[in-house]
Each structure stands twice: as C-alpha cells, then as structure tokens.
Amino acid sequence: MPLVCRPARIEDLATVDALVVASINDLTVRHGFGPMASASPPGFQLFSLADDPGGLWVAEDGGEILGFAWSWVCGDLWFLAQLFVDPARQGSGIGNELLERTMAHARQSGAAHKALITFTFNRVSQGLYMRHGLYPRMPIYFFSAARERVMQALPETQLRTVAIDGSAATLEKLAEIDSRAIGVSRATHHRYLLGDPAMSGVLFYAGSDCVGYGYVNSNGHVGPLAVLPSAKLRDAFAVALKLAADQSAEKVSAFLPGTCDDALNLAIAQGMRITFPMLLMASPGYGDWVQYLPRNPGFM
Numbered sequence: 403m404p405l406v407c408r409p410a411r412i413e414d415l416a417t418v419d420a421l422v423v424a425s426i427n428d429l430t431v432r433h434g435f436g437p438m439a440s441a442s443p444p445g446f447q448l449f450s451l452a453d454d455p456g457g458l459w460v461a462e463d464g465g466e467i468l469g470f471a472w473s474w475v476c477g478d479l480w481f482l483a484q485l486f487v488d489p490a491r492q493g494s495g496i497g498n499e500l501l502e503r504t505m506a507h508a509r510q511s512g513a514a515h516k517a518l519i520t521f522t523f524n525r526v527s528q529g530l531y532m533r534h535g536l537y538p539r540m541p542i543y544f545f546s547a548a549r550e551r552v553m554q555a556l557p558e559t560q561l562r563t564v565a566i567d568g569s570a571a572t573l574e575k576l577a578e579i580d581s582r583a584i585g586v587s588r589a590t591h592h593r594y595l596l597g598d599p600a601m602s603g604v605l606f607y608a609g610s611d612c613v614g615y616g617y618v619n620s621n622g623h624v625g626p627l628a629v630l631p632s633a634k635l636r637d638a639f640a641v642a643l644k645l646a647a648d649q650s651a652e653k654v655s656a657f658l659p660g661t662c663d664d665a666l667n668l669a670i671a672q673g674m675r676i677t678f679p680m681l682l683m684a685s686p687g688y689g690d691w692v693q694y695l696p697r698n699p700g701f702m
Contacts, residue, residue: 404463405461405462405463405468405495405496405499406461406462406463407459407460407461407499407500407503408459408460408462409455409456409458409459409460410451410455410458410459410460410470410472412448412451414460414467414470415444415447415448415451416444417467418444418447418460418467418470419441419442419444419447420441421467421468421469421470421486421488422439422470422484422486423439423440423441424488424489425486425487425488425489426438426439426486427439428489429521429523429524430521430678433521433523435678438677438678445594445598446483446594446700446701447472449594450472450474450483453474453590454474454475456507456510457472457473457474457475457504457507458470458471458472458473459471459472459500459503459504461487461496461499461500468487468488468491468496469485469486469487469488469491469496469497469499469500470484470485470486470500471484471485471500471501471503471504472484472485472504472700473504473507473508475507475508475511475513476586476587476588476590476591477513477586477587477588478513478514478515478585478586479513479514479515479516479517479584479585479586479688480507480508480511480513480515480516480517481516481517481518481702482504482516482517482518483518483699483700483701483702484699484700485497485500485501485504485518485527487500492526497527497530498530501530501534505534515585515586515684515685515687515688516535516536516684516685516688517536517539517682517683517684517685517688517689517702518531518536518682518683518684518699519542519680519681519682519683519696519699519702520680520681520683520699521678521679521680521681522541522679522680522681523679528681528683531683532683535685535686536683536684536685537683537684537685537686538681538682538683539681539682539683539684539688539689539690540659540660540661540681540682540689540691541659541660541679541680541681541682542657542658542659542660542679542680542681542682542696543657543658543660543666543676543678543679543680544655544656544657544676544677544678544679544680545655545656545657545658545669545674545675545676545677546653546654546655546674546675546677547653547654547655547672547673547674547675548652548653548654548673549622549646549647549650549651549652549653549654551672551673551674552643552646552647552654552672552673552674553644553647554672554673555672556640556643556644556647556672557636557637557640557668559634559637559638559640559641560608560637561606561607561608561613561637561638561641562606562607563604563605563606563607563641563645564604564605564607565602565603565604565605566592566596566603566604566605566615567596568593568596572605573589573592573593575605575612576588576589576592576615577589579612579614579615579628579629579630580628582630582631582693583628583629583630583691583693583694584628584691584693584694585688591701595617595626600619600620600621601617601618601619601620602617602618602619602620602645603615603616603617603618604616604617604641604645606629606633606637606638606641608632608633611632613629613630613632613633613638614627614628614629614630614633614638614693615627615628616628616638616639616641616642616645617697618642618645618646618649619646619649620649620651621649621651621653622646622647622649622651622652622653622654622655623646623654623655623656623697624639624642624643624645624646624654624655624656624695625656625657625695625696625697625698626694626695626696626697626701626702627639627642627694627695628693628694628695629693630693631693633693634664635662635664635665635692635693635695636664636665636667636668639656639664639665639668639669639695640668642656643656643668643672654674655674655677656669656674656695657680657695657696657697657698657699658695659682659691659692659694659695659696661690661691661692662691662692662694662695665695680699
C-alpha cells in the first residue's frame with residue numbers, strides 16, 4: 403500500500419513513543435553511546451495535540467505507523483520537537499514527507515524563526531535540515547553526575563527563590579524573561595510545566611528584583627532556566643543545582659549550551675560530565691542563547 407501522511411491522533415501516541423524510543427536507541431547504539439531512551443508518558447505531546455494539532459503528523463503504510471513528526475509554535479518561533487522514522491524504513495523518503503508537513507505548519511503559523519535540537523552525530527538529519535534552511539548554531543551538552551558529587555562545595559549566591567504560581571503577574575514576568583532571553587514568550591508552556599506534578603519552578607530574586615526563573619524535575623534534571631541580562635547565569639544555575647540535589651534523585655543533570663561559559667564551568671567544577679552532545683539548528687538570525695538552559699530537545 404502507498405505511504406500515507408496524516409494528522410496524528412491521541413490513540414497514535416503510545417505507538418509513536420515506542421517508535422521514537424527505538425529510533426533514538428538505534429542511533430545512539432550505532433554511534434557508541436549505548437541505549438539512551440526509554441518509554442515515557444506522552445504528556446507534552448498530548449498538550450501540543452490539544453493546543454495546536456496541526457503540528458503533529460504520522461506516516462503509515464497499511465495501518466502501520468512508520469514515522470512521526472511533531473512541531474510547536476510560540477509567538478514568532480516554530481520548533482521541530484521530533485522527527486523520527488522506523489530504523490528499518492530510513493532512507494526511503496519518509497522523513498522528507500513528514501518534514502514537508504511540518505514546514506507547512508511553520509509557514510501557516512507565520513513564524514519568523516525556526517529551530518530544532520538534534521544529535522551532533524546525526525549527520526543525515528543535519529543535511530536534511532540544512533536543505534530546508536536550518537543551519538548549525540551551537541552545541542548543547544547533556545551533563546550529568548551523581549547527586550552526592552554535585553552537592554559538594556556548591557557556591558553560595560545572593561539569589562533568593564520564590565515558588566512560581568499561576569497568577570497573571572507571575573506569567574507576565576515569565577513572559578518578559580523569556581522574551582529577553584530567547585526572543586519569544588512561552589506562556590502556554592509555563593502553564594504546562596505548572597500543571598506537571600513532577601516539576602518544581604522558582605523565580606530568582608536579586609534583592610527586590612526578579613531576574614530569572616528555573617525548573618527542576620523530581621528526577622534531578624534542571625531546566626528550563628532563563629535569566630535577564632542583569633543576572634548571573636552561574637548563580638541561577640548554582641541555585642537550581644542545589645534544588646535538584648535536594649530532590650534526592652540518584653543523579654543531577656542539565657542541558658547546557660556551548661555559549662553559556664559560566665554554567666559550563668560550574669558544571670565541570672561540580673563533577674558533572676558530558677553524557678552526549680547535541681546541536682541547535684536554526685534559521686539565520688536565531689539561537690544566540692547566553693541566558694537560557696533548555697529542558698530537553700523536544701520542549702526546548
């Protein structure tokens with residue numbers, strides 16, 4: 403039967419998650435990193451499907467799902483969260499077909515900027531993305547270390563924290579920070595994070611001024627985190643590492659852009675090491691992250 407690309411449905415997401423996990427692990431094993439992905443509830447996919455269903459597509463043949471593409475839009479930014487094809491069917495044009503659908507989503511949204519995060523060693527996909535106007539911007543490294551090691555001699559800072567609430571004033575402040583740190587407001591995504599029981603979010607204050615925010619997952623992962631130009635990213639990251647270590651998870655981790663020197667230096671000083679390298683690809687003029695730490699490749 404011919405390949406069919408169609409909008410994704412809720413009932414597709416469990417199958418899609420298994421396909422994505424298999425595709426990631428096939429890639430990372432082939433490049434010597436071992437299996438890295440495991441099944442997880444499709445919380446953000448479900449959120450995106452309800453918020454903007456035009457960004458989620460599946461490719462199927464005879465009822466069998468062989469590929470999945472997922473993009474979301476916030477303000478002027480279109481972001482490709484996932485594009486994966488069954489390893490047994492890669493190289494057969496499925497990725498191109500799905501990418502055409504997601505690029506149509508970008509055009510329809512009127513987004514001024516496009517971006518994605520992919521594995522640094524995924525050369526075939528990088529070539530595909532460059533043919534569609536997205537170019538390598540900067541490396542992003544996944545750092546990790548044992549909780550006990552990260553806790554040792556964490557530097558003290560003058561920042562204080564206040565729990566993020568869902569008030570209009572707080573969401574307005576978060577929008578201001580994001581707009582200045584990454585060029586786009588993400589109010590809807592903050593509402594998603596605030597509704598996730600595994601996430602804890604705080605605002606960072608220097609005196610009476612709110613200078614940033616950060617989230618920590620109950621599994622010890624830091625991100626997203628953003629600060630205003632007036633703040634020190636290193637100080638905010640140090641506070642977030644302390645909050646992550648307090649979660650009592652076995653490991654503490656974070657995605658750190660290669661442009662964030664102070665955060666990278668602190669991670670190394672606390673014994674964190676690179677687990678695997680990733681790459682931000684974007685349309686020209688976007689992606690100078692010096693005040694922002696992403697959560698993961700799909701959420702940004």
